[in-house]
Amino acid sequence: MKITLHVWRQKNATSKGGMETYVVDGVSADMSFLEMLDMLNEQLIAEGKEPIAFDHDCREGICGTCSLMINGVAHGPDSGTTTCQLHMRSFQDGDAIHIEPWRSRAFPVIRDLVVDRSAFDRIIQAGGFISINAGGAQDANNLPIPKPDSDAAMDAAACIGCGACVASCPNGSAMLFVAAKIGHLAHLPQGQPERAMRARNMVAQMDAEGFGACSNHYECEAVCPKEIPVKFIAKMNRDFMKASLCSES
Amino acid sequence: MSLGTTMKSSIGAKVLMAITGILLSLFVVGHMLGNLQVFLGPEKLNHYAETLQGLGPILWVIRFGLLTILLLHIGAAFRVTRMSKAARPVDYHQRKDLATSFAARTMMVSGVLLLLFVVYHILHFTTHTIDMAGVGELHDAEGRHDVYGMVVGGFQHLPTTAIYILAMLVLCVHLSHGVSSLLQTLGVRKESNASTVDKIGPIFASIIFIGNVSMPLAIFIGLIS
Ligand code: HEM
Ligand code: FES
Numbered sequence: 142m143k144i145t146l147h148v149w150r151q152k153n154a155t156s157k158g159g160m161e162t163y164v165v166d167g168v169s170a171d172m173s174f175l176e177m178l179d180m181l182n183e184q185l186i187a188e189g190k191e192p193i194a195f196d197h198d199c200r201e202g203i204c205g206t207c208s209l210m211i212n213g214v215a216h217g218p219d220s221g222t223t224t225c226q227l228h229m230r231s232f233q234d235g236d237a238i239h240i241e242p243w244r245s246r247a248f249p250v251i252r253d254l255v256v257d258r259s260a261f262d263r264i265i266q267a268g269g270f271i272s273i274n275a276g277g278a279q280d281a282n283n284l285p286i287p288k289p290d291s292d293a294a295m296d297a298a299a300c301i302g303c304g305a306c307v308a309s310c311p312n313g314s315a316m317l318f319v320a321a322k323i324g325h326l327a328h329l330p331q332g333q334p335e336r337a338m339r340a341r342n343m344v345a346q347m348d349a350e351g352f353g354a355c356s357n358h359y360e361c362e363a364v365c366p367k368e369i370p371v372k373f374i375a376k377m378n379r380d381f382m383k384a385s386l387c388s389e390s
Numbered sequence: 391m392s393l394g395t396t397m398k399s400s401i402g403a404k405v406l407m408a409i410t411g412i413l414l415s416l417f418v419v420g421h422m423l424g425n426l427q428v429f430l431g432p433e434k435l436n437h438y439a440e441t442l443q444g445l446g447p448i449l450w451v452i453r454f455g456l457l458t459i460l461l462l463h464i465g466a467a468f469r470v471t472r473m474s475k476a477a478r479p480v481d482y483h484q485r486k487d488l489a490t491s492f493a494a495r496t497m498m499v500s501g502v503l504l505l506l507f508v509v510y511h512i513l514h515f516t517t518h519t520i521d522m523a524g525v526g527e528l529h530d531a532e533g534r535h536d537v538y539g540m541v542v543g544g545f546q547h548l549p550t551t552a553i554y555i556l557a558m559l560v561l562c563v564h565l566s567h568g569v570s571s572l573l574q575t576l577g578v579r580k581e582s583n584a585s586t587v588d589k590i591g592p593i594f595a596s597i598i599f600i601g602n603v604s605m606p607l608a609i610f611i612g613l614i615s
Contacts, residue, residue, distance in 0.1 A: 213482065213486035245478060311485075353476070355404060356494060356571070358494050358495070372584070374574070381402075382405055
């Protein structure tokens with residue numbers, strides 16, 4: 142396959158950046174999208190040019206490091222799929238593909254397609270944890286958890302924190318990420334003691350990082366590689382309002 | 391957390407918009423039901439109008455309350471919109487919408503148009519400052535303000551009828567996203583009821599549209615005279 146790529150190039154966080162066009166020939170349909178970019182990078186290095194910087198780590202769809210806005214869709218055209226799990230068979234010979242970094246005030250571009258997602262880490266640090274001393278491991282089933290609750294907690298915990306929700310949201314909102322993290326712990330007994338504080342602090346940190354508000358466009362749900370549903374946002378709203386209005390502090 | 395701090399947060403501002411949105415929507419329903427009495431003839435409508443006027447100070451309390459609700463709604467809308475615009479300072483060359491709707495993307499546009507319409511509507515039928523058909527100051531046989539005559543006279547005039555019908559289209563668009571959206575914002579929407587919740591807005595908006603448009607249309611084509 143012969144593919145024309147329009148790629149965002151930016152030297153560093155402060156330089157201006159712009160779209161550049163490249164042609165890669167001999168792409169196999171069995172290659173992953175990132176392997177196709179590796180191929181282009183080898184070609185660029187051979188030509189004595191700077192390779193394109195992009196984020197990746199596991200290349201198995203589990204770590205949340207890969208990103209990329211591919212033809213205007215976060216993680217590209219296959220639903221429920223990370224960019225690293227996207228394959229060139231989803232494209233056709235002769236296609237032109239636009240690749241841009243995640244765009245968000247809270248995710249500044251560091252170089253080319255790489256953005257700084259540490260805003261997510263700071264949101265987790267604000268409350269996405271359980272601080273009780275758990276002691277030794279308990280016997281299984283010592284702490285009964287109803288099946289629907291454990292299922293819901295696992296659905297939320299599937300979030301890999303890639304930031305596709307922010308990237309695709311017309312408002313640059315991080316609500317699906319934050320809702321998944323709050324919802325995950327809110328469904329488990331271990332999460333109850335700090336539940337109200339967690340909801341307040343994580344939402345406050347989300348706002349402080351400069352993410353937008355939710356207008357219920359549901360673009361996040363449509364691109365989430367882990368298919369996290371927006372019902373977690375509804376649940377987070379309930380938790381946050383209860384925590385804010387019914388708390389004693 | 392204080393109520394003020396809560397309402398300034400991204401979620402609080404949306405909840406404020408949802409609650410004021412419900413109150414405004416209920417007002418829209420009440421306003422429509424009251425006005426549909428135009429189909430029952432002049433006696434009923436003029437009596438209804440006189441009853442409302444007869445509320446005296448209570449009417450002013452209601453007006454002031456509605457204005458406050460509307461201002462809170464608009465304030466929250468601007469806050470949310472400003473936050474969201476600031477959240478993406480550099481736009482994409484290409485971004486495809488997969489799930490959203492025309493109504494959802496144009497809430498601010500439909501909102502501002504509605505505000506303009508509300509101002510026009512008050513200048514038209516409440517203060518009679520704008521009276522293109524010259525029917526604002528009629529009185530019926532019992533000496534009451536002839537609201538029936540004013541409405542019927544007003545909507546025999548094409549530009550007036552057209553403005554009202556277009557405004558109702560805008561209201562319909564705003565509510566078709568707004569009412570479904572507020573149910574999600576307030577945490578009512580779940581996996582089990584999602585498809586119903588997503589239909590409630592468009593259905594509610596259509597009922598309001600049909601009810602409100604039926605009046606100017608019936609008058610304009612001469613069903614009511
Ligand atoms: C008859 C008057 C109005 C009614 C019945 C009404 C109703 C609603 C409802 C039910 C919502 C949904 C709230 C939510 O998503 O939780 C909403 C949202 C909204 N309204 Fe209104 N509204 C009215 C007037 C206005 C005006 C005058 C403006 C602006 C000048 C406005 C701007 C907005 C915006 C921007 C949103 C959505 C914001 C977002 O979700 O990002 N509305 N409205
Ligand atoms: S590289 Fe780990 S999820 Fe894509």
